Amino acid sequence: MGGIVFDKGNQTYKKSIFSLKLPKTRISYHSPKVTNRVISTWISLIHFSYCYRAVEVSDYYSSKLSAKRLKQVYDVAPSRIRQYLNAELNHVLDKIRHDSIVLELGCGRVLSNLAGKSQEVIGIDASSSSLNLARETLVEINNSALLRMDVATLGFRDRSFDSVICIQKGISAFHVDQRTLIIESVRVTKPGGIALFSSYSDKFWQHRLNWFEAQARAGLIGEINHEKTTDGIIVCKDGFTASTVRADDFLALTSHLNVDVQIVEVDESSVFCEIVRLAP
Numbered sequence: 001m002g003g004i005v006f007d008k009g010n011q012t013y014k015k016s017i018f019s020l021k022l023p024k025t026r027i028s029y030h031s032p033k034v035t036n037r038v039i040s041t042w043i044s045l046i047h048f049s050y051c052y053r054a055v056e057v058s059d060y061y062s063s064k065l066s067a068k069r070l071k072q073v074y075d076v077a078p079s080r081i082r083q084y085l086n087a088e089l090n091h092v093l094d095k096i097r098h099d100s101i102v103l104e105l106g107c108g109r110v111l112s113n114l115a116g117k118s119q120e121v122i123g124i125d126a127s128s129s130s131l132n133l134a135r136e137t138l139v140e141i142n143n144s145a146l147l148r149m150d151v152a153t154l155g156f157r158d159r160s161f162d163s164v165i166c167i168q169k170g171i172s173a174f175h176v177d178q179r180t181l182i183i184e185s186v187r188v189t190k191p192g193g194i195a196l197f198s199s200y201s202d203k204f205w206q207h208r209l210n211w212f213e214a215q216a217r218a219g220l221i222g223e224i225n226h227e228k229t230t231d232g233i234i235v236c237k238d239g240f241t242a243s244t245v246r247a248d249d250f251l252a253l254t255s256h257l258n259v260d261v262q263i264v265e266v267d268e269s270s271v272f273c274e275i276v277r278l279a280p
């Protein structure tokens, strides 16, 4: 990639995947229709020291819950879960301005929706197979990029994005240090910009459990361990766990930052932590 100069304008490149060919590089750029405007954005935001960092993904997401299997998790969702997912997405879309540069952490399913509402969107995920599947959903979309990257060590410059989106309880699903995740997300958010994290409302516990049981019946996750599953934590017999980040947890995780924080419940299913970065 070094030495290539991208002219101004909006020419569309036929080549759909760009990879940085540096030693130990694990990042790639995927977009069915690549415009040099999007490439310029991506290159201007990336911090090149990142190219020497490794990307980790939890074993469960790399082996059991990647690509088509992760898609199936949403295919088996009962109607109340679909309502929750729509309400969660609509809440996020309401917060995005058309001129926003958006980052989605742990991406794929809703990336085309985010692209439709924003100027440009970059989705990152640690799983190559999930990124490849996501790429297929971005056909005809020319304002998106996908990068393989660890959410806990974001390879972007400070103050790069208007909105950073982490939905579908990514904050607990990633199994990274939650404080680090929030610090990194706020670091790459512009002053006045917003970082959005969603978790589950306690009112939604039984619906959430029903959905996980449907996933277990479909063989996507291990059998639920009902003795250990309680108080917002789902435990499977194969070791998989899914926990809940509650309002108090979000407030504690953000209390040391120079931010405005609002906790908002949506549809009696999601709890959002909405973090606005203050100047400077």
Ligand SMILES: C[S@@+](CC[C@H](N)C(=O)[O-])C[C@H]1O[C@@H](n2cnc3c(N)ncnc32)[C@H](O)[C@@H]1O
Pocket (backbone or CB within 6 Å): 056, 057, 058, 061, 062, 066, 070, 105, 106, 107, 108, 109, 110, 124, 125, 126, 127, 130, 149, 150, 151, 152, 167, 168, 169, 170, 173, 174, 175, 176
């Ligand atoms: C619960 S899914 C959420 C997917 C997506 N946000 C959605 O709404 O459908 C979690 C995603 O995070 C990815 N992931 C897990 N650990 C990660 C990490 N450390 N860095 C980046 N992505 C990670 C997984 O590969 C998976 O695609």
